[in-house]
Amino acid sequence: MKRFTDLAEVGREQVLELLALARRLEAQPEPRALAGKVLGLLFMNPSLRTLASFQAGMARLGGASFVITPGQGTWQLETREGVVMNGAAAEHIREGLPTLASYCDVMGIRAFAEGKDLATDLAETRFNAMAALVQKPLINLESAMNHPCQALADWKSIDELALPQRARLVLSWVPHPRALPLAVPAATVHMAAMRGMDVVVLRPEGFALPAPVMDAARSAAAASGGSVQETADRAAALAGAHIVYAKEWGSTTHYGDKAADQRLRGAHQDWCLRNVSFARSAADCHLMHCLPVRRNCAIADEVLDGPRSIVLRQAYNRMPAQMAVLHRLLS
Amino acid sequence: MKRFTDLAEVGREQVLELLALARRLEAQPEPRALAGKVLGLLFMNPSLRTLASFQAGMARLGGASFVITPGQGTWQLETREGVVMNGAAAEHIREGLPTLASYCDVMGIRAFAEGKDLATDLAETRFNAMAALVQKPLINLESAMNHPCQALADWKSIDELALPQRARLVLSWVPHPRALPLAVPAATVHMAAMRGMDVVVLRPEGFALPAPVMDAARSAAAASGGSVQETADRAAALAGAHIVYAKEWGSTTHYGDKAADQRLRGAHQDWCLRNVSFARSAADCHLMHCLPVRRNCAIADEVLDGPRSIVLRQAYNRMPAQMAVLHRLLS
Amino acid sequence: MKRFTDLAEVGREQVLELLALARRLEAQPEPRALAGKVLGLLFMNPSLRTLASFQAGMARLGGASFVITPGQGTWQLETREGVVMNGAAAEHIREGLPTLASYCDVMGIRAFAEGKDLATDLAETRFNAMAALVQKPLINLESAMNHPCQALADWKSIDELALPQRARLVLSWVPHPRALPLAVPAATVHMAAMRGMDVVVLRPEGFALPAPVMDAARSAAAASGGSVQETADRAAALAGAHIVYAKEWGSTTHYGDKAADQRLRGAHQDWCLRNVSFARSAADCHLMHCLPVRRNCAIADEVLDGPRSIVLRQAYNRMPAQMAVLHRLLS
Numbered sequence: 005m006k007r008f009t010d011l012a013e014v015g016r017e018q019v020l021e022l023l024a025l026a027r028r029l030e031a032q033p034e035p036r037a038l039a040g041k042v043l044g045l046l047f048m049n050p051s052l053r054t055l056a057s058f059q060a061g062m063a064r065l066g067g068a069s070f071v072i073t074p075g076q077g078t079w080q081l082e083t084r085e086g087v088v089m090n091g092a093a094a095e096h097i098r099e100g101l102p103t104l105a106s107y108c109d110v111m112g113i114r115a116f117a118e119g120k121d122l123a124t125d126l127a128e129t130r131f132n133a134m135a136a137l138v139q140k141p142l143i144n145l146e147s148a149m150n151h152p153c154q155a156l157a158d159w160k161s162i163d164e165l166a167l168p169q170r171a172r173l174v175l176s177w178v179p180h181p182r183a184l185p186l187a188v189p190a191a192t193v194h195m196a197a198m199r200g201m202d203v204v205v206l207r208p209e210g211f212a213l214p215a216p217v218m219d220a221a222r223s224a225a226a227a228s229g230g231s232v233q234e235t236a237d238r239a240a241a242l243a244g245a246h247i248v249y250a251k252e253w254g255s256t257t258h259y260g261d262k263a264a265d266q267r268l269r270g271a272h273q274d275w276c277l278r279n280v281s282f283a284r285s286a287a288d289c290h291l292m293h294c295l296p297v298r299r300n301c302a303i304a305d306e307v308l309d310g311p312r313s314i315v316l317r318q319a320y321n322r323m324p325a326q327m328a329v330l331h332r333l334l335s
Numbered sequence: 336m337k338r339f340t341d342l343a344e345v346g347r348e349q350v351l352e353l354l355a356l357a358r359r360l361e362a363q364p365e366p367r368a369l370a371g372k373v374l375g376l377l378f379m380n381p382s383l384r385t386l387a388s389f390q391a392g393m394a395r396l397g398g399a400s401f402v403i404t405p406g407q408g409t410w411q412l413e414t415r416e417g418v419v420m421n422g423a424a425a426e427h428i429r430e431g432l433p434t435l436a437s438y439c440d441v442m443g444i445r446a447f448a449e450g451k452d453l454a455t456d457l458a459e460t461r462f463n464a465m466a467a468l469v470q471k472p473l474i475n476l477e478s479a480m481n482h483p484c485q486a487l488a489d490w491k492s493i494d495e496l497a498l499p500q501r502a503r504l505v506l507s508w509v510p511h512p513r514a515l516p517l518a519v520p521a522a523t524v525h526m527a528a529m530r531g532m533d534v535v536v537l538r539p540e541g542f543a544l545p546a547p548v549m550d551a552a553r554s555a556a557a558a559s560g561g562s563v564q565e566t567a568d569r570a571a572a573l574a575g576a577h578i579v580y581a582k583e584w585g586s587t588t589h590y591g592d593k594a595a596d597q598r599l600r601g602a603h604q605d606w607c608l609r610n611v612s613f614a615r616s617a618a619d620c621h622l623m624h625c626l627p628v629r630r631n632c633a634i635a636d637e638v639l640d641g642p643r644s645i646v647l648r649q650a651y652n653r654m655p656a657q658m659a660v661l662h663r664l665l666s
Numbered sequence: 667m668k669r670f671t672d673l674a675e676v677g678r679e680q681v682l683e684l685l686a687l688a689r690r691l692e693a694q695p696e697p698r699a700l701a702g703k704v705l706g707l708l709f710m711n712p713s714l715r716t717l718a719s720f721q722a723g724m725a726r727l728g729g730a731s732f733v734i735t736p737g738q739g740t741w742q743l744e745t746r747e748g749v750v751m752n753g754a755a756a757e758h759i760r761e762g763l764p765t766l767a768s769y770c771d772v773m774g775i776r777a778f779a780e781g782k783d784l785a786t787d788l789a790e791t792r793f794n795a796m797a798a799l800v801q802k803p804l805i806n807l808e809s810a811m812n813h814p815c816q817a818l819a820d821w822k823s824i825d826e827l828a829l830p831q832r833a834r835l836v837l838s839w840v841p842h843p844r845a846l847p848l849a850v851p852a853a854t855v856h857m858a859a860m861r862g863m864d865v866v867v868l869r870p871e872g873f874a875l876p877a878p879v880m881d882a883a884r885s886a887a888a889a890s891g892g893s894v895q896e897t898a899d900r901a902a903a904l905a906g907a908h909i910v911y912a913k914e915w916g917s918t919t920h921y922g923d924k925a926a927d928q929r930l931r932g933a934h935q936d937w938c939l940r941n942v943s944f945a946r947s948a949a950d951c952h953l954m955h956c957l958p959v960r961r962n963c964a965i966a967d968e969v970l971d972g973p974r975s976i977v978l979r980q981a982y983n984r985m986p987a988q989m990a991v992l993h994r995l996l997s
Contacts, residue, residue: 040697042726068722070725077709077717089962090960094960095959100714106978107719
């Protein structure tokens with residue numbers, strides 16, 4: 005494994021090996037495994053879990069990290085090709101990225117969607133341009149349409165639950181003040197399909213996941229024995245759910261159109277998850293969310309603070325999952 | 336010891352053990368003592384000494400650190416309970432804090448006073464709400480009314496001086512452009528009382544330390560054989576002083592009222608410490624200050640650059656004192 | 667060696683030893699050489715290469731780093747002497763710097779030119795005031811008129827090229843939207859002279875390097891057998907060049923006068939380096955630049971992406987060069 009940028013590319017067999025390695029590293033720490041190794045972390049967008057868990061995980065394996073955050077002690081980085089750089093950005097990624105990569109043994113890059121043109125973001129234009137400049141092992145810390153570290157950690161969190169063979173995971177759209185990227189919904193539906201679950205994408209009209217995302221998930225489901233559906237019918241979707249994975253995302257019908265997106269999402273504030281939302285789910289239905297979550301906007305306190313929530317376990321699992329990735333890439 | 340959040344709670348006996356351990360670690364470094372251990376540092380407010388000395392100290396014991404500063408590469412954290420999070424803060428401490436704690440072996444939190452309501456700050460409402468969310472060893476990096484790391488370092492710095500048995504420490508209010516929190520004055524008066532010193536709190540009218548702070552200090556003095564007084568009489572207070580501990584703080588009479596505080600403090604700019612201030616002190620009277628200090632506003636250059644000042648030794652002692660705390664909490 | 671602040675002070679013999687050590691550390695890593703040692707990095711100005719390469723290099727030698735960036739999680743630091751500190755800066759370097767130095771084993775400081783008065787900057791007033799407060803091994807991370815880490819790395823990069831004995835290095839002024847400091851041009855001309863090269867400083871009228879910089883370079887050339895010239899004639903200067911070292915800097919005739927500098931530099935946008943600029947250079951003439959570089963403003967894409975460019979090798983060489991410096995200062 006040279007790169008960890010997409011669970012689909014990593015493949016099911018290797019995902020299972022990574023999960024086994026994560027469990028082994030939890031049981032038998034290897035505090036010298038990556039001694040003398042350096043992880044470079046480049047954050048084009050803000051972070052909390054990724055920032056902390058990668059540094060902590062690398063340290064627990066005996067390695068070290070450095071963090072670069074353009075605009076925070078470092079100037080802005082230009083990503084466009086061919087421009088005359090007489091504006092705010094002092095350095096181009098064509099210099100900045102290979103430079104940073106030359107100092108480390110493995111590099112992580114976070115570069116969110118631009119959120120203007122759906123086709124551009126679906127093509128991972130921004131992340132791929134950056135990834136192409138890195139000739140070292142590379143980790144996707146969240147790109148326009150993917151978040152493989154979250155997906156791997158979530159797979160581990162689901163493994164830890166006592167679920168039936170063909171468990172039903174409902175990826176439910178929830179409200180947020182702004183249009184958020186599609187990275188986590190896309191990664192989640194693919195991960196759950198790849199894991200062989202019965203996946204239901206539940207979202208209002210105007211928020212359907214893009215066809216390429218759904219097609220890829222359906223292919224993964226076909227290979228694993230799972231299934232993927234999409235619906236706007238909350239009652240039907242939530243009936244019998246074993247897991248409700250809540251996530252905020254922007255309108256795909258009005259991608260890049262803030263005003264239209266606002267109007268549409270304004271009409272669905274009642275999609276905030278409350279205890280009553282779980283009335284028809286499985287009795288011990290679990291709540292998942294990748295965090296950060298806006299309380300009482302996306303999910304009510306009563307759910308987040310109740311027994312259904314495994315969001316903190318998901319957050320914790322980022323660390324062992326990523327330690328497995330680092331271990332596999334470097335040792 | 337599971338937490339280091341308040342010297343009063345740690346207790347005199349354990350403080351003396353920590354100081355002995357700090358001296359031992361200075362004499363006999365233990366560069367592998369905390370190998371594989373991770374310290375998580377959360378700064379809700381800015382820092383220089385704490386930020387640098389904890390990372391350096393942890394590294395000298397073989398461990399590693401990560402730093403999270405909301406607003407600097409990480410979004411703002413919400414601390415209020417029950418709110419609908421449709422504002423600036425993207426994450427609640429109820430998720431953020433347990434997440435960070437799950438990645439580390441010991442966590443440090445800095446959360447200054449809100450400075451609006453004295454009772455709220457005296458109750459350590461903000462820090463306690465955060466501390467309650469951390470199920471790992473915890474260090475108070477400065478809260479509304481406490482700064483135990485500074486107090487422990489200061490105790491060590493005082494131990495290093497050749498002082499008489501019942502030395503006189505005058506905690507003297509000094510000017511500052513704005514109302515600063517009560518954390519260091521409260522921690523200092525308690526530390527000196529607990530150490531058995533004769534403590535005088537010297538401040539203008541309107542800047543008296545809150546009754547609960549003075550009561551706690553007097554209890555500590557009663558147990559240790561020291562004493563605690565409070566006065567606005569500069570000449571009388573400074574007479575015979577062995578240590579003048581200078582500190583800026585806001586009016587307690589006008590707590591949270593910026594305009595009234597400004598008027599009151601404006602009338603006491605002559606409380607800036609100069610060489611002449613030490614005219615009636617002990618001949619070798621020392622100057623202490625926790626830093627940062629505004630030169631020629633709080634203390635004149637001539638005092639800070641003169642032989643009385645031990646402010647840099649205080650700053651240095653933060654590191655060995657905190658190394659002892661980390662060592663005790665983790666090994 | 668107690669300080670690495672100026673290649674001239676380090677001396678040619680010791681520079682050669684550092685370069686040999688850098689090569690040895692590349693061939694034979696020493697991941698435990700600096701175990702338990704701490705590097706403190708203070709950035710008064712932004713950074714990418716220095717920030718990342720020092721942390722990575724220190725980690726590769728088994729040591730650790732902390733980073734302090736005033737204004738980023740830490741308050742502003744006052745540098746003026748004798749002022750009444752009632753403004754924005756909460757701490758003076760007279761306290762801040764010795765404090766940070768007391769936590770680390772070696773300290774690095776970046777403090778750019780103020781860019782107001784040439785004589786003040788030539789005297790390294792700002793950096794020297796800071797350096798005088800540090801009683802630990804010290805590294806100059808770029809000062810008003812020097813960048814010894816860049817110069818050492820560049821020397822290594824030039825050594826790696828197959829150049830004739832008396833190679834011709836042309837330091838060519840290139841356009842930039844603003845007046846940049848003289849640190850890299852001054853360090854480069856001195857390094858190349860000290861290395862025994864034939865150095866040509868090529869710049870428009872109004873951008874001549876200051877006499878003290880040229881005098882020091884000529885002295886170094888006299889000792890090493892090299893030569894130093896200065897000209898505004900692009901065709902003549904570039905003829906036969908083995909290396910073109912491109913660099914942006916501000917007008918020295920109008921130092922500190924932004925409007926006059928802007929007018930002057932506006933007239934020389936055609937100094938942007940293109941492939942055609944190399945028409946009369948040596949066939950395999952190399953392009954150097956310290957980075958960051960503004961593409962198509964200072965240097966065209968076609969040159970940066972072409973075979974002449976060794977800018978990424980220069981950037982990489984920062985790490986092994988600095989590892990040699992750290993190793994020599996600390997072990």
